[in-house]
Structures are given as C-alpha cells and as structure tokens.
Amino acid sequence: MSETVAPETRTHAPGGAQPRRRERRGLSRKHREWVAAGLFLAPDVVGLLIFVAVPMVLSIALGFFQVSGFGSYTWVGLGNYERMMNDPLFWDSMRITGLYVVVLVPVLFCVSLGLGLLIKQKLPGMAVYRTALFLPYVISLVVVGLLWKFMLDDQVGVVNRALRSLGMEGESWLGDPKFALFSVIAVMVWVMMGYYMIIFLAGLQDIPAEYYEAARIDGAGPWSTFRNITWPLLRPTSFFVLLMSTVAAITGGLDLIFVLTNGGPANGTSLAIFYIYQQAFGFGEYGYASAMGSFLVLIMVAFSAVIFAVTRGGRFDNDS
Template sequence: MLIPLLLTFVLGLQESSGFGAGRWIGLGNYRQMASDDVFWRSLVNTLVFAGITVPASLALGLGLALLLNRPVRGRAAFRSLFYLPYVISGVVIGLTGDWMFNENIGVVNKILRVLGGDGVSWQSSPVPAFASVVAVIVWTHVGFCMVIYLAGLQGVPRERYEAASVDGAQGWQVLRHVTLPALRPTTFFLVVMMVITTFQVFDVVYVLTGGGPGNATQMLTTYAYSTGFGSRRQGYAAAIGVVMYLLVLAFTVVWWRAHKHQEAEA
C-alpha cells in the first residue's frame, strides 16, 4: 500500500498520459486545480455527499441496532438482510439503483404514477439525481453501521442499565445518558470508516449517474477516473487522489483529537 501511495504523490508532480515518461511540472497540477470549476464542483459534491450520507447511515444503523438488540423473532434473518447490500458488488448495487430510479421504467416512478403522482426526473435533474445516489449509498451502508453498533451494544455492562432503572430513568433518558455515552468509541470508529468509504465511492455513482447531469453528481473519485482514463491526464488525476487522501487524513486527525478531548473531559 505504501509504494502505490508514494508513486501517486510522484505522479501528481508530473504531466503524464500514462504512456512513456512523464514531464516534471512540480506543483503545476495543483495550481491548475485552483481554476478548475469541475474540480471544485466535485469537491463540494463529495463534501455535501459525505455530510448527508454519514450521519444518515449512522442514525439509521443505530436505530436498527437498538431494535434488533432485543429478542425479536427472526432477528438473525433481519440482521443478514440489512447487512447484505454492504457485501454485494458496487456495480450490482448501482444497477439495482438504476432499476429503482430509472425515469422511464424505474420502480419508484411506477409506484408514484400508480399513486396518482408524476414521475421524478432522476437522471436529468440535478437534485433528484443527487438524492438517488444518496439514497442508494445510505441503503448500502446502513447494514454495516447496524452490525458494528450491535457489537457495541452487546458490550455495554448490564449494571449501567440496572443503575439507571433504579434512578428512575426510562426510554430516551437511558438512551441519552447510558447507551450513547457507552457507544462513543463505536461511533468514533464508524464516523472515520464511513467518511473514508464515502470519499472512495465510485462504482455506484459511475453506474447510476455517471457523474451527471451536468456534473451534479460528479465526485472526486469519478472526476479523477474520467480525467485519468478518459482525458489521459494521469498526472492531474493522481494529484486529485492526493487531495482526497490529505482531506481524509486531516479529518481523521481532527476527529481523533476531538474524541480524545471528549474522553478526557468524561
């Protein structure tokens, strides 16, 4: 892993098509990013995408974990059902999303029309297209968050719940003062993992929307791919990859320090 990472940094300092030796241009690729509107649109899309999908996946995953942590009939089957999308190929997930959100033959639009509404332009309008990608990715990630939260819930000492019950705490009070504080390490892990995973999302977006319409769903990953293998500007694509790496690294460091500070105060 280290060698490709270092080679990516080196390639990001070159102008290269992938054929033959590259030409050293130093920070030229990074200077070009400053005036590249598509890069900035892709960066904003990626940040907004992460800002929506990560909290939504964690919240829904925690809700499912709380439900399935109880003695429910068929609990094992439900766990497997919710976790299944996370282990399926991203291309299959993208095709499934297209089957659901296709403007003409998609299941969602068919249901809307049966109910008397109009179909939504999932592929040709920016906001619906972005929403469809968010919905598919959240559906994919919820199962992983659920499994990790289940493991965290099963590690919470029963004595804490018994003490809270003696003090008269119920429902939301137990969740807020006992369960959520006990799950802080689990939440810290999940946030880091989900941010990294979200920044790496490629196949689902590529299959579902291709980054369109009009770069509305263009992510840093899809833009790096189209730049490196479509326009054959592999040096510039590598520089985009370096920016992605530094963003995720910076977030992880800041989040880790905030987590340590919270632990110290607690």
C-alpha cells in the same frame, strides 16, 4: 578455616550463576517472542508495502510530472497543483463531495444507530432481519447500481410505478439535477447501513446490563436511559463510525456513481473521486489526476487527525 570457607563458596557460587542463567533465558524468550511477532506481522506488512505504501509514494511522485499518452514523463514541478487551483470543475466536484458527505454521513449514522438499537432487542426473528439488512453490504456495488438504476427508471421503474399507483407523478430520480445526488445518497445508505449497524450492535452489547437494570429500578424512561447511559458509553464506537463513514463517503462510491449516473446530469453527481478517475482514465492526465488524488488524501488525513483527537477526548471523558 576450611569449614568456614567452603560454605561461603557453596553459598555464593550457585547464587551468582543462577541469576545469570535466568537472565539469559529471559532474553532468549523475549527474542523468540519478537521473532514470532515479526513472522505473524510479516504478511500484512509486506502486503501494505506493496499494495498501499509503494503505490502511494509513486502517486505522489507522479503528481510532479506530465504524462503523455505515449508514456513519456515531463517534469512540471508544481504545475499540476497550479492547474488544480485554477480548475473550476475540480472545485465544483469538491463542493459536490462536501454536500454528499454532509448529507450522507449524518443520515447513515442515525439510520445505522437506530437499526442497531432495534436489532439489539430480544424479539422473534431478529436474526433473520439482521442478516437481511447486512446482505446489501456484501453485494458488488456494480450489481447494486444496476438494480437501483432499473428500480429508479423514469418509465418502468418500480418506484415511479408505485407512486403512479398512488395517484402521484413519478420523477426522473437519476436524470434531474435536483434529485440525482440525493438518489445516489439514498442508495449508498441502503448499501452501508447494515455494516455500521453491526458495529453499533457490537458497541451496544459491550455496555454492561447492570447499568440498564439500575436505571429501570430508578424509574428512568427509554429516552433518559439512552441519553445518560447508552450514548455516553457508545461514544468511542460513534466516533469510529463517523471516521470510517466519512472516509468511505469521500473515497468510495465510484462504482455506484459510474453505473447510476456517470457523473451526470450536468456534472451534478461528479464527486472528486469520479473527476479524478475521469482525468486519469478518460483523458490520460495521469500526472494531473495524481496531484488531485494527493490533495484529496491530505484532506482525509487532516480530517482523520481531528476525529482521532476528538475520539481520545471522548475516551478520556468516559474513563474519568
């Protein structure tokens, strides 16, 4: 009896204890991983809460108050939003912003994609050109605005002097409502194209070279290769560029507008973000400006949701 019971005791006792010890070690390891992940994420999370989330919540709350120059707050409810709906200058700035986005985003997209395709070629000196094209993005927009304001000057500007040397008349690029907005768009494309060129270049380099070799063997030309290989596989990168450039067009460019045109001539370059800035820091209408800013954020969130939905569809198509 002792010989039969002892083996069973030796067999089951260690076997029952070992899984429990492994389970404890597994839980402990998982707990340590969660703690490490939390510590790594903590600085970014705290930064986002302090500098993004909290100001956004305060801005939304401020939209329901009227703030006087002496710091007093008066509850007006939806009064600021009703004022916004009946403000023709605000809707005119939204119209200008829409035109600005509709022109800027496609031009920036095409120019950046073309530069990405060009830089991808293994030609001598491409590293120098890539650096030169990216440099405008790292320069302050105030410096860029001052530089281009001098270059586009009616009398001494380099652009008009070059046109006159060719026998053409110069234009008031920043003083004529017909040209001012498009001049700002051209400058913004010059600033941003290097950044999105790098993003497109990264997407192009992720496409396997075997696909291009197979297309070359099959006798496909450059356009056929781009249409059937490059463009479909570049779709996720393309949607990312569209999303980021659209958000940048709606919310960015305030410094450039302020330096180049200050919203003129005749409010022809007064984008929504510039009009909100004027109401807040020019006229002290902080509550009204917060209400308009919240409305603009809602528009961007809705547009971003549409872009993300289309992006998921594009990735699904590529995966299938």
